[in-house]
Amino acid sequence: MARVTCLRENRTEPMLRLGGYHDLTLLHEGSKSVIIRAKRDADNLPVIIKQVSRTTPINDSISRLRHEYYLLRDLNIPGVIRPLSHQQNEQLLFTVFHDQGGDRLRHFIRNEAGNWQSLLPLMHRLSELVGRIHEAGITHKQITPDNIIVNHRTGQVEIIDFTLATKLDSEEAQPETTQIQLDALPYMAPEQSGRINRRIDFRTDFYSLGIIFYELLAGHPPFIAQDKLELIHSHIARHPPPLHQIRHDIPQALSAIVLKLLAKDAAQRYQSTFGLTADLSECMRQQQVTGVIDTFAIARQDRPERFLIPQRLYGREHTIGKLLGWYEQTMQGKPQTVLISGYSGIGKSTLVNEIREQVIEQKGIFISGKFDQFRRSRPYSGIIFALQSLIKQRLTEPEQQIDLWRSRLQAALGDNAFLLIRLIPELELIIGKAVEAQRLTPHQAQNLVSRMFIRLLEVFSAHDRALVLFLDDLQWADMASFNLINSLTRSSTLSNLMLVASYREQEIGPTHPIRLLIDNAKNCLNQIKLEPLSQ
Numbered sequence: 001m002a003r004v005t006c007l008r009e010n011r012t013e014p015m016l017r018l019g020g021y022h023d024l025t026l027l028h029e030g031s032k033s034v035i036i037r038a039k040r041d042a043d044n045l046p047v048i049i050k051q052v053s054r055t056t057p058i059n060d061s062i063s064r065l066r067h068e069y070y071l072l073r074d075l076n077i078p079g080v081i082r083p084l085s086h087q088q089n090e091q092l093l094f095t096v097f098h099d100q101g102g103d104r105l106r107h108f109i110r111n112e113a114g115n116w117q118s119l120l121p122l123m124h125r126l127s128e129l130v131g132r133i134h135e136a137g138i139t140h141k142q143i144t145p146d147n148i149i150v151n152h153r154t155g156q157v158e159i160i161d162f163t164l165a166t167k168l169d170s171e172e173a174q175p176e177t178t179q180i181q182l183d184a185l186p187y188m189a190p191e192q193s194g195r196i197n198r199r200i201d202f203r204t205d206f207y208s209l210g211i212i213f214y215e216l217l218a219g220h221p222p223f224i225a226q227d228k229l230e231l232i233h234s235h236i237a238r239h240p241p242p243l244h245q246i247r248h249d250i251p252q253a254l255s256a257i258v259l260k261l262l263a264k265d266a267a268q269r270y271q272s273t274f275g276l277t278a279d280l281s282e283c284m285r286q287q288q289v290t291g292v293i294d295t296f297a298i299a300r301q302d303r304p305e306r307f308l309i310p311q312r313l314y315g316r317e318h319t320i321g322k323l324l325g326w327y328e329q330t331m332q333g334k335p336q337t338v339l340i341s342g343y344s345g346i347g348k349s350t351l352v353n354e355i356r357e358q359v360i361e362q363k364g365i366f367i368s369g370k371f372d373q374f375r376r377s378r379p380y381s382g383i384i385f386a387l388q389s390l391i392k393q394r395l396t397e398p399e400q401q402i403d404l405w406r407s408r409l410q411a412a413l414g415d416n417a418f419l420l421i422r423l424i425p426e427l428e429l430i431i432g433k434a435v436e437a438q439r440l441t442p443h444q445a446q447n448l449v450s451r452m453f454i455r456l457l458e459v460f461s462a463h464d465r466a467l468v469l470f471l472d473d474l475q476w477a478d479m480a481s482f483n484l485i486n487s488l489t490r491s492s493t494l495s496n497l498m499l500v501a502s503y504r505e506q507e508i509g510p511t512h513p514i515r516l517l518i519d520n521a522k523n524c525l526n527q528i529k530l531e532p533l534s535q
């Protein structure tokens with residue numbers, strides 16, 4: 001097997017060994033994969049070789065590449081290339097695709113963005129292709145200009161990179177485990193951030209498509225930010241200016257189509273590619289017949305292509321308003337404690353999660369943890385889960401911000417940081433290793449841990465940044481957690497903390513610790529009792 005070399009950065013360096021292929025040219029080397037154009041020795045067939053990158057965890061990369069191969073091998077969709085083979089080379093897997101020519105849409109945007117008359121057919125073909133993918137029951141989840149191939153000679157469009165694609169009707173994103181790569185963030189739907197109470201489904205692809213259409217027509221994406229968190233916040237909270245206001249030659253109807261795709265709430269986007277392509281077809285028809293596009297009512301032919309249970313909570317507007325009012329007081333430096341009671345399944349968790357989006361929009365922090373009836377012997381389990389999420393979210397921030405958190409945490413926790421690192425190992429990734437400074441009795445350790453938890457929350461709820469801590473199923477909490485919660489409600493240093501806890505009222509007796517919590521904090525406690533909506 002011969003060593004193959006590729007020209008990169010004006011020098012030749014060994015890239016990989018691939019028997020059976022020649023004329024290898026490096027097209028792209030990213031954090032997840034390496035893309036190479038080559039020819040197959042057997043028949044000189046032009047191929048694209050996709051290999052896992054050596055810079056990422058091998059198991060993760062291999063599982064994604066295999067997932068893509070098994071997803072695509074049985075598909076027969078024009079515009080989606082089926083893999084020719086799935087092979088292994090020097091313990092690295094790679095997939096081989098037929099190379100049908102063309103360039104990434106990214107290059108197309110650089111050269112031809114802005115001419116809406118010539119872009120309409122491309123937008124229409126791309127919408128039809130997304131529709132065919134959805135008809136196969138697949139949500140792509142990372143439609144970007146780098147994953148769209150345009151053949152200038154034939155006009156054909158292709159969508160590539162199905163490593164994150166799913167056949168699930170919907171799924172939930174987690175803020176600390178989001179799979180979105182940095183270069184895909186400008187095209188990420190709000191629900192993919194994991195920071196709002198909405199699930200990912202096929203309409204997520206419509207938002208990404210809207211970003212691409214906006215960039216094609218305006219010459220730049222709707223949101224441009226210097227760091228990752230600012231970009232995520234823009235997707236969640238900011239609304240881009242309509243295209244016809246920044247480019248006066250763009251018809252208002254076309255501008256309205258793009259804005260509908262960019263709706264923050266998936267229920268306000270197009271509900272089918274049929275409705276989208278029908279509107280684009282009408283734009284093309286008018287442009288061909290009269291040379292102009294008159295304003296018309298869009299989405300008239302839009303019908304839901306799948307049955308989806310609405311994700312928005314109905315019938316609780318008054319209660320949600322109360323929660324938001326208490327959050328406003330928290331933002332003003334007046335800490336709030338809220339207890340929500342009700343039967344199992346009545347919607348306590350859903351109710352609290354409804355305010356998550358507003359908290360994020362105002363650059364607050366929302367974290368949540370859940371107590372488990374089978375883990376009651378583990379102290380602080382629900383609180384630890386919430387704080388692990390908090391630390392993981394902070395680890396996604398720019399290095400400069402992480403350095404700031406490091407200095408604040410080291411000052412706040414001091415020599416006792418080792419106590420929290422035992423419970424929250426992720427904390428070590430920010431503040432570094434901590435050495436046990438002293439030996440403590442179990443009673444001393446519990447009292448000190450409680451103080452360290454409070455200091456940790458002080459760091460992240462300071463500097464006019466409100467923090468919402470939601471603890472679910474409080475009826476199953478351990479005594480150490482109840483003692484800590486009592487301390488939180490009495491603390492005079494947590495002025496920007498909103499503590500929300502929910503519990504099943506029918507599962508607590510007269511001597512349950514929740515009763516004591518209510519008695520101790522009744523002067524500073526807000527209570528909500530959820531009743532069935534019929535009442």
